[in-house]
Amino acid sequence: MRQDVFTIIDNRRVSPDTYVLTLSGNTSGFRSPGQFVNVSVPGFFLRRPFSVMTWDSEGFQIMYKNAGHGTDAMTGLKQGDSLDVLTGLGNGFDLDRSGKQPLLIAGGSGVSPIYCLAERLTGNGIIPTVVMGFASSENVVMEEELRAMGCRVVLTTEDGSSGIRGLVTDALAISEEYTFVYCCGPLPMMKAVSEKIFTDGQFSFEARMGCGFGACMGCSMMTARGTKRVCKDGPVFGLEDLVW
Amino acid sequence: MVNTSVRLGNIELENPVIPASGTFAFGYEFADFYDINMLGAVVIKGLTRDERYGNPQPRIAECPGGMLNAIGLQNPGVEKVISEEIPKLRQCFQKPIIANVSGFSVDEYVECCEKLEQEPEVSMLEINISCPNVKHGGMSFGTDPGSASEVVRAVKRVTSKPVFIKLTPNITDITVMARACEDAGADGLTLINTLLGMRIDLNSRKPLLANKTGGYSGKGIFPVAVRMVYQVYESVKIPIIGVGGISSAEDVLEMMFAGASAVEIGAANLVSPYACRDLVRELPATMERYGIKELKSIIGEAHHG
Numbered sequence: 001m002r003q004d005v006f007t008i009i010d011n012r013r014v015s016p017d018t019y020v021l022t023l024s025g026n027t028s029g030f031r032s033p034g035q036f037v038n039v040s041v042p043g044f045f046l047r048r049p050f051s052v053m054t055w056d057s058e059g060f061q062i063m064y065k066n067a068g069h070g071t072d073a074m075t076g077l078k079q080g081d082s083l084d085v086l087t088g089l090g091n092g093f094d095l096d097r098s099g100k101q102p103l104l105i106a107g108g109s110g111v112s113p114i115y116c117l118a119e120r121l122t123g124n125g126i127i128p129t130v131v132m133g134f135a136s137s138e139n140v141v142m143e144e145e146l147r148a149m150g151c152r153v154v155l156t157t158e159d160g161s162s163g164i165r166g167l168v169t170d171a172l173a174i175s176e177e178y179t180f181v182y183c184c185g186p187l188p189m190m191k192a193v194s195e196k197i198f199t200d201g202q203f204s205f206e207a208r209m210g211c212g213f214g215a216c217m218g219c220s221m222m223t224a225r226g227t228k229r230v231c232k233d234g235p236v237f238g239l240e241d242l243v244w
Numbered sequence: 245m246v247n248t249s250v251r252l253g254n255i256e257l258e259n260p261v262i263p264a265s266g267t268f269a270f271g272y273e274f275a276d277f278y279d280i281n282m283l284g285a286v287v288i289k290g291l292t293r294d295e296r297y298g299n300p301q302p303r304i305a306e307c308p309g310g311m312l313n314a315i316g317l318q319n320p321g322v323e324k325v326i327s328e329e330i331p332k333l334r335q336c337f338q339k340p341i342i343a344n345v346s347g348f349s350v351d352e353y354v355e356c357c358e359k360l361e362q363e364p365e366v367s368m369l370e371i372n373i374s375c376p377n378v379k380h381g382g383m384s385f386g387t388d389p390g391s392a393s394e395v396v397r398a399v400k401r402v403t404s405k406p407v408f409i410k411l412t413p414n415i416t417d418i419t420v421m422a423r424a425c426e427d428a429g430a431d432g433l434t435l436i437n438t439l440l441g442m443r444i445d446l447n448s449r450k451p452l453l454a455n456k457t458g459g460y461s462g463k464g465i466f467p468v469a470v471r472m473v474y475q476v477y478e479s480v481k482i483p484i485i486g487v488g489g490i491s492s493a494e495d496v497l498e499m500m501f502a503g504a505s506a507v508e509i510g511a512a513n514l515v516s517p518y519a520c521r522d523l524v525r526e527l528p529a530t531m532e533r534y535g536i537k538e539l540k541s542i543i544g545e546a547h548h549g
Contacts, residue, residue, distance in 0.1 A: 003517070045309065046311050086517070208302040214269055216266065217269070220297070
């Protein structure tokens with residue numbers, strides 16, 4: 001973990017309620033896709049945790065949904081503003097378990113860490129299938145970018161306005177043989193996915209956090225190995241840990 | 245050179261900065277961030293006799309100048325704290341370890357303290373009679389002077405370690421509780437625990453926390469804590485650890501002027517894992533700025549003259 005001040009390069013709306021924030025600064029704390037950062041939003045006491053969507057030696061990006069007072073304030077952040085950010089938090093996805101044909105499943109804002117993972121996998125010469133689900137066509141984000149990366153993308157929308165009508169689980173039947181599953185999305189989606197897949201997998205969880213680094217027990221969840229902290233022991237958990 | 249050392253009963257601390265229970269886990273997590281031996285002491289996560297999962301989610305809510313928490317005393321139980329957590333902390337921390345104990349009955353407090361009495365690595369006991377986030381426990385002992393006395397007497401019978409009692413601010417006159425604890429034999433007092441609060445979600449129109457209510461901590465409660473430490477200092481002779489919203493070296497001095505012999509840092513640790521480190525580093529220069537050579541000498545100075 002590191003604490004650094006980052007400079008905002010860009011803060012762009014990518015769908016009616018979703019934004020991509022680009023920051024430059026020291027990224028030496030970043031280790032693996034699925035990890036998160038904890039952002040101090042000016043005017044708020046607690047930090048806000050976000051999955052990392054991309055990072056390189058110069059900076060990183062997060063995707064955030066305007067879902068409350070903190071994220072609403074973030075939409076007003078401007079190029080050149082500074083942000084105090086804790087980076088390199090939590091345990092990310094284990095790329096070594098992907099096999100040759102991994103299946104990546106993302107729902108809504110869950111596309112952010114899945115995008116990061118896809119970038120690393122394709123960089124290693126592994127072409128994943130990505131099943132991504134959104135409420136409606138206007139909410140679809142990162143589809144073209146994932147296709148451009150070379151991923152096989154299967155899109156679902158609940159209202160059928162883009163791709164397959166329904167939920168990501170409705171599209172799982174048409175996906176190819178896969179060696180490992182990586183999943184991030186709303187809890188009911190991840191639970192449904194866990195019941196439908198035939199191979200091992202890793203699931204990335206979201207939680208309301210106090211600290212983001214294991215101090216307060218604010219984000220605890222029950223697992224097969226006892227109580228675990230989403231921030232410190234997760235946010236990525238193995239299928240075998242999940243008790244829902 | 246200034247002298248930052250302070251005393252809590254028979255325990256000498258290099259400086260008064262102590263992370264508060266529940267905001268520092270079992271301490272060793274923070275050793276990854278900096279050398280925690282620079283701290284005066286560490287209070288470990290509150291323990292109970294039996295393992296507790298704690299309250300359902302969500303347990304945390306933002307509020308102006310701070311936060312609400314309703315963790316619900318999640319901990320692995322006293323035996324595992326002694327066998328697993330304290331040894332891990334001891335590997336990276338050579339300063340005093342303070343155990344924080346909660347209970348749902350007098351017997352439970354006693355059982356925990358008997359076990360901790362056998363643990364030489366624990367220098368001091370902080371008895372929490374003020375947790376607002378569990379039913380029929382904690383705070384009910386902290387709002388009735390008779391029950392508080394009973395806990396203090398029972399605990400003092402089974403331990404030779406210094407016993408500090410952590411008091412709740414959720415009471416009309418905190419000095420009544422403070423005196424009851426002193427009369428029952430407490431070696432010191434820690435105050436304040438969190439203020440009972442609530443947030444309601446405008447969309448769901450329901451309380452934001454699953455527990456409905458939670459404890460308010462953070463900068464916003466600092467003046468309340470200073471006021472209560474000031475009042476209690478005038479009512480008792482035993483030392484006070486001041487806690488509540490401290491987030492700068494100036495706040496440390498203010499709390500000590502009010503009457504605190506040492507301070508605990510809580511919510512600030514959750515905003516920055518380096519909060520305590522930064523306070524310890526800033527303290528000497530801040531003392532110099534206010535013409536203070538001996539930190540001990542300023543305790544309760546706001547009451548003089």
